[in-house]
Structures are given as C-alpha cells and as structure tokens.
Amino acid sequence: MGNPCLCSGRLCHQVSAPSSPTMAKITTESFIKPDLPFTCQIVLQLFHNIRQTWPDMSGYHIFTDRFYTSPKLASELSKVGCHLTGTDMNNRKDIPAVMKKPKLKKGEKVAYRNNENILPLAWCDKRLVTMLSTWSTSKSEPVRRKVRGRKEEEMVEKPSVIANYMKNVGGVDTADQYCATYCFLQRTLKWWRKLFFWGLEISIINAYILYVESCKNSNSNPMSHIRFRRELVMALVGDFRQGGGASTRGGTSTSDNQQRSNGMLHVIIPYTEKKHKDCIVCSKRNVPGGRKETTYICETCDCKPGLHMGTCFKRYHTLKKFKI
Numbered sequence: 118m119g120n121p122c123l124c125s126g127r128l129c130h131q132v133s134a135p136s137s138p139t140m141a142k143i144t145t146e147s148f149i150k151p152d153l154p155f156t157c158q159i160v161l162q163l164f165h166n167i168r169q170t171w172p173d174m175s176g177y178h179i180f181t182d183r184f185y186t187s188p189k190l191a192s193e194l195s196k197v198g199c200h201l202t203g204t205d206m207n208n209r210k211d212i213p214a215v216m217k218k219p220k221l222k223k224g225e226k227v228a229y230r231n232n233e234n235i236l237p238l239a240w241c242d243k244r245l246v247t248m249l250s251t252w253s254t255s256k257s258e259p260v261r262r263k264v265r266g267r268k269e270e271e272m273v274e275k276p277s278v279i280a281n282y283m284k285n286v287g288g289v290d291t292a293d294q295y296c297a298t299y300c301f302l303q304r305t306l307k308w309w310r311k312l313f314f315w316g317l318e319i320s321i322i323n324a325y326i327l328y329v330e331s332c333k334n335s336n337s338n339p340m341s342h343i344r345f346r347r348e349l350v351m352a353l354v355g356d357f358r359q360g361g362g363a364s365t366r367g368g369t370s371t372s373d374n375q376q377r378s379n380g381m382l383h384v385i386i387p388y389t390e391k392k393h394k395d396c397i398v399c400s401k402r403n404v405p406g407g408r409k410e411t412t413y414i415c416e417t418c419d420c421k422p423g424l425h426m427g428t429c430f431k432r433y434h435t436l437k438k439f440k441i
Contacts, residue, residue, distance in 0.1 A: 150193065157190045164199055178202065178252060180285050187211065191235045191251050200252040202282055205237065207247040212237055216247065226276055228255035240276050253278035295322045299346055321349065373420050377434050383417040385430055394423030398433050399441045 148158040149165055160181065167177070177199040181190075186203030188211035194201045207217050219227050221241035228238040238248045238255055253276075260275040296318055305311050325345050332339035340348070377383075388394050393410035400423075401407035414421045415430070424430045432439040 153189065153193070154187070156185050157187065157193060160185055160190055161193055164194065164197065168197075180282060182286075183247075186249050188235055188237070188249065191249060192233050195233060195235075195251050200250075202250040202252055202278060202285075203248070204282070205247045205249040207239065207245070212247075219245070221245065224274065226255070226257070228276075230255075236278070238276055238278055240279060242273075242275075246279060248276070248278050248282065250278045253281055292319075292322050292326070295325065295342060299343060321346065324349070373418065373422075374437075376418055377415075377422075378437070381417070383415050383430075383434050385413050385424060385426060386416045388412050388414045388423065396425050396429055397422040398424060398429035398439050 148155075148162040150158055150161055153161070160179065164177065164179065175198065179194065179199060179201050181201065181203035183204040183206050186201070186205045187209055191201045205212070207219075213229050216227060216229070216237055216239050219239050219241075221227065221239065223241055223243075226238060226240040228236060230236045234251055236248075236250050236253065236255065238250070240246050240248070256277050257274045258277050258280055259272050260280055261270045262273055264271050300318060302311060302314055302318065325342060328345065329339045339345075388411070393412060394414060395402070396409045396411045400409040409425070411423045411425045411429075413426055413430075414423055415433070422433065424433055429441075432441070
C-alpha cells in the first residue's frame, strides 16, 4: 500500500461521523490513553480511527503545530508505528535544558537524539525555531527563498526537518491565510454560533481552493478571492428581495415601487393593529426629534406603509423619490 502523509497544521483531517446515536456525543473522556494530556489524546485518537479505517496501510507520518507537538506524543506514536514532525515550544518539560535558551547566532543549529529516536532541534534564522521529529536527521540542505523587497532569491542552508515540515504543511498554512484575510467571525457567548460560522468559513475556503484547481485544469484564469466571495454572496441572495412584498425600515423593495406608482386607486384607512406607525415619507429616526408617527396606512399596498393623509399620501404614490 501507499505511504499516506497526514499534514495537520491544526489537525484539519476530519474523523468520520459516528454511525450510531449512542456515539453521537464524543468527549475526551472516551478517547484512548485517558492518562495522557488531552493534546496527546486528540492526535492518538485521530491515528487510532485512521488505523481502523485502513488497517493494512503503513508508513504514517503526522505533522502537527506546536500546540500538539511534545516528546510524549512522539514517544506514543513511535510505539504504534507512526512518525511525528512538528514545531515545538522550547519551554516544555521534556525538552533538554540546553535547548530551552540556546545562544545561537543566525544560521547556527543544535540538535540531540535520545534513546527513543526522538530528535529535538533548534535553528536560529530571523528568530529561534524549535522542531521535534522522529523521522528526519539533523543535516541541512540548500533551499531557495524569497527576500522581501527584492526580486531575486537567496540560497539558505536550512535543516532538512524544517524544509520537510514546510513542504507538507503548506496547504494548511494557505487555508489559514485565506481564513484570516476576509474572516467574518464575530465574538459571541454562544459557542455553537461560532462553530457554525467557522464551518461556513471553512466551506467557502474549500470551495475557492477547488475552484482554483478547476481553473488550472481548464487553463483559465481564476477570479480573485474577494471577487469569488462577492459572487458567492450574490448567488446565494439571488432575487430574494424582489420576491417579498414587505419593505425594510426607511426603504421599499422593487415590488413595492412598482405597486405604489401603478396608477390604480389606493385607499387610506386607520391603523388598527397598533396605535401608531412611522410615516414612511416624513419620519426620520436617525435625526433627533425626526420621528413622525401616524395612525393611518395604505390598505392597497401589500407592505401597508404608514402614511399621513394629504401630502405624504400623495408623495408616496406619485413621486419616485418620496422621502422628505
């Protein structure tokens, strides 16, 4: 079988949904290895589910960010035949003391390997980068990279473990960049609301990525990310506002405009549902003291606008721009 590589900057690989109602509520208490930190439990449970789905496959390699990476996780994955590579925090308990505050100059690195074949590595570039891997070695390789403000590229000796990590998590980093660019998430006390809109955001990102890939296959130029979002919004909204008869506060829909100026007889009657209603012609709530109420509405118009008898009634049914 092949050697699948699970690139998981934030564990973007989705576990299949539960097949029975009794399994619908999944918590960390039901994960394997309950004695381990929950960050280890999440990755181990993910790998356990994948092994159950594809029991005959081997050569697994999981890439994680520093939130999940730890020597304990690397050790547990090695026991079940899975490699781990990820960025790490140099203040973790199991990291060698000499790597917690290494005094390195730009381009220098330091690495160690324990008896469990776990390689912690620190490399100083623009800032200190700490890695942990059970797959790579401490050797370096020449890598081309862009220089800000310059067209030409430069060659940099970069540790292989970092180059391999950047190669495999590039897709996740791109998705994170798309999410951060035009993200519409808002603060809310209701967790389920944020979860819903985050799922919607990820769906939009996935749709745009698939759209770009489709354009590449057909040799056509894809539209920009922002234009794709605008086209998507317009396609979802469609002619929704033209379909209803009700008007929004301070304005009218397309059907209202056609109805109020159709030249037919319009009848004004007292408003019986409530005592007062804002006059759609002369009331201005955004101006101090500008609210004008009336007890009459137009019975003929579907939106039943509030109107004063006389001038307001005449302006609404004869003028295109009727607001005073």
